[in-house]
Amino acid sequence: MATIPTLGAGRTATRAQSRELLSSTTYDLLVIGGGILGTAVAWTAAQSGLKVAMVDAGDFAGATSSASSKLVHGGLRYLQTGAVKLVAENHKERRALATDVAPHLVNPLTFFVPVYKGGPHSAPKLGAGVFLYSALSAFRDGMGRVSTAAHAAQQVPALRTAGLRSVAVYGDHQMNDSRVAVMTVRAAVDSGAVVLNHAEVTALRFTGGRVSGAELRDRTDGAEFGVDARLVLNATGPWVDHLRRMEDAGAAPSIRLSKGAHLVLRRRSPWRAALTIPIDKYRVSFAIPWEDHVLLGTTDEEYTGDPAEVRATDADVDQILGEAGHAIRDEHLDRDLITYTFAGLRVLPGGPGETAAAKRETVVTEGRGGMLSVAGGKWTTYRHIGRTVLEKLRNVPGVGLSEDMADFPRTVPLPGVGAPNAVAHRLLVDREPGARMEPLVAKHLASHYGTFAFDIARLIAADPKLGEPIHPDGPDVWGQVAFAADHEWAYTVDDVLRRRTTMTVRGLDTPEVRSRVEAFLAGRGEG
Numbered sequence: 001m002a003t004i005p006t007l008g009a010g011r012t013a014t015r016a017q018s019r020e021l022l023s024s025t026t027y028d029l030l031v032i033g034g035g036i037l038g039t040a041v042a043w044t045a046a047q048s049g050l051k052v053a054m055v056d057a058g059d060f061a062g063a064t065s066s067a068s069s070k071l072v073h074g075g076l077r078y079l080q081t082g083a084v085k086l087v088a089e090n091h092k093e094r095r096a097l098a099t100d101v102a103p104h105l106v107n108p109l110t111f112f113v114p115v116y117k118g119g120p121h122s123a124p125k126l127g128a129g130v131f132l133y134s135a136l137s138a139f140r141d142g143m144g145r146v147s148t149a150a151h152a153a154q155q156v157p158a159l160r161t162a163g164l165r166s167v168a169v170y171g172d173h174q175m176n177d178s179r180v181a182v183m184t185v186r187a188a189v190d191s192g193a194v195v196l197n198h199a200e201v202t203a204l205r206f207t208g209g210r211v212s213g214a215e216l217r218d219r220t221d222g223a224e225f226g227v228d229a230r231l232v233l234n235a236t237g238p239w240v241d242h243l244r245r246m247e248d249a250g251a252a253p254s255i256r257l258s259k260g261a262h263l264v265l266r267r268r269s270p271w272r273a274a275l276t277i278p279i280d281k282y283r284v285s286f287a288i289p290w291e292d293h294v295l296l297g298t299t300d301e302e303y304t305g306d307p308a309e310v311r312a313t314d315a316d317v318d319q320i321l322g323e324a325g326h327a328i329r330d331e332h333l334d335r336d337l338i339t340y341t342f343a344g345l346r347v348l349p350g351g352p353g354e355t356a357a358a359k360r361e362t363v364v365t366e367g368r369g370g371m372l373s374v375a376g377g378k379w380t381t382y383r384h385i386g387r388t389v390l391e392k393l394r395n396v397p398g399v400g401l402s403e404d405m406a407d408f409p410r411t412v413p414l415p416g417v418g419a420p421n422a423v424a425h426r427l428l429v430d431r432e433p434g435a436r437m438e439p440l441v442a443k444h445l446a447s448h449y450g451t452f453a454f455d456i457a458r459l460i461a462a463d464p465k466l467g468e469p470i471h472p473d474g475p476d477v478w479g480q481v482a483f484a485a486d487h488e489w490a491y492t493v494d495d496v497l498r499r500r501t502t503m504t505v506r507g508l509d510t511p512e513v514r515s516r517v518e519a520f521l522a523g524r525g526e527g
């Protein structure tokens with residue numbers, strides 16, 4: 001069995017030890033669901049001194065939180081609905097993440113909104129929009145403005161120029177969502193939380209009619225165990241009503257789901273900026289340089305199926321390529337360039353109306369048995385959501401959590417914080433004599449791990465085989481697999497290839513790579 005850390009950096013526990021830890025004490029708070037919302041609450045609660053447990057049925061961020069558009073953004077299109085305050089708040093969180101919390105993982109990106117002859121928006125309207133957008137973050141990312149088609153085509157050679165009048169330009173940020181999520185799990189653990197992935201809640205425990213814990217099944221080996229807690233938070237995203245029905249079989253639906261699919265394509269030319277492509281008066285589609293590829297999407301369509309089965313269908317692929325084709329030349333949208341497709345589910349407040357027009361709000365409800373449920377909202381504002389939910393938990397009558405909670409600092413950096421350029425430089429110059437690291441590998445490690453790149457370099461120095469590439473076409477090395485298994489709760493091949501690294505997304509998870517990673521994980525041995 002692979003070892004996983006549950007006791008803080010440097011200390012690890014096997015899954016059996018984690019189960020023992022989880023089942024042997026009463027926690028102040030049990031968080032069900034280790035997507036970014038659950039993780040945010042676990043982190044905040046642990047920082048305030050509460051004894052916190054967090055479990056996920058699959059991998060941390062294995063559902064919606066690794067299926068996003070990877071944007072840390074204010075939300076330009078919300079301006080159309082007059083949501084000026086919301087955009088300003090989103091910008092504030094975006095800036096905090098990019099400058100103080102995760103400058104090593106959240107990167108600035110320029111966006112062009114192309115204005116075509118006969119398109120849904122005029123240049124003056126878009127120009128005013130991006131100006132207001134940038135003003136709402138005090139022009140800290142430059143001033144939103146209108147620029148020429150020639151400038152845009154030079155930055156993004158794939159841009160379709162026929163009929164292109166101009167582009168509106170603004171600044172936002174992007175991230176690798178899975179890696180920010182796992183670093184946030186690590187932050188929660190460093191603050192004292194006990195966590196376990198691949199552990200599914202199968203039923204809730206009740207004491208005197210109140211929810212007082214949960215029954216769990218370890219999906220890796222079928223072991224059953226339970227967790228007791230003074231308060232239980234349901235942060236299961238698309239499954240939120242499923243858990244609410246465990247609390248109260250008659251609970252009415254509280255949410256609707258909307259599917260959003262994405263494609264990842266190899267690129268044929270450099271992309272120095274992203275495109276925000278207006279599809280109609282309200283909807284946009286994105287084309288974003290990401291992980292040396294281009295990310296296209298997304299769709300927005302009501303979904304009523306099983307959340308575990310959500311996939312990008314052929315129809316989604318057709319729609320996304322068709323919409324990208326408004327602004328991207330055909331040769332850059334060849335189906336052969338697609339390396340990966342994925343889909344996630346937006347959780348929207350229940351009620352009538354088009355899902356595309358519904359507000360992306362956070363819904364917090366309290367059930368009959370006192371379980372709080374949280375769903376919806378944005379990745380960008382996860383810390384804000386964490387704080388808001390914690391305030392609600394503090395005030396749940398009869399539980400008295402507030403007596404055990406201390407004030408906590410509002411801005412705490414994620415582990416591994418460090419300037420990627422400086423980290424990459426040190427990896428190249430500080431190396432052990434005889435141990436040479438390729439500049440591309442150094443850059444890759446620094447920009448995905450921050451200062452934990454030094455830990456991976458130490459693993460490689462101790463065992464040079466770990467410095468070998470996993471696939472000849474990528475900068476990923478075996479040291480990352482070792483680090484994922486020992487320090488990032490990676491237990492399955494997909495944990496490693498899809499989320500701790502992005503090899504699957506980049507089309508590098510060949511059957512051979514998969515079986516070698518599987519053998520490596522098995523060989524990591526008992527903890």
Ligand SMILES: Cc1cc2nc3c(=O)[nH]c(=O)nc-3n(C[C@H](O)[C@H](O)[C@H](O)COP(=O)(O)OP(=O)(O)OC[C@H]3O[C@@H](n4cnc5c(N)ncnc54)[C@H](O)[C@@H]3O)c2cc1C
Binds near residue numbers: 057062063239376379
């Ligand atoms: C297509 C799309 C694009 C998006 N793009 C952006 C963007 O660019 N920027 C942005 O800011 N936001 C974006 N968002 C929003 C953002 O991704 C979500 O708000 C966020 O990921 C929601 O996280 P969550 O923790 O609520 O849900 P999830 O990540 O789905 O987590 C819920 C977890 O609960 C677990 N679970 C379920 N049942 C059980 C059980 N019985 N026992 C234990 N665990 C269980 C699941 O395994 C899952 O991991 C996007 C959303 C979508 C759908």
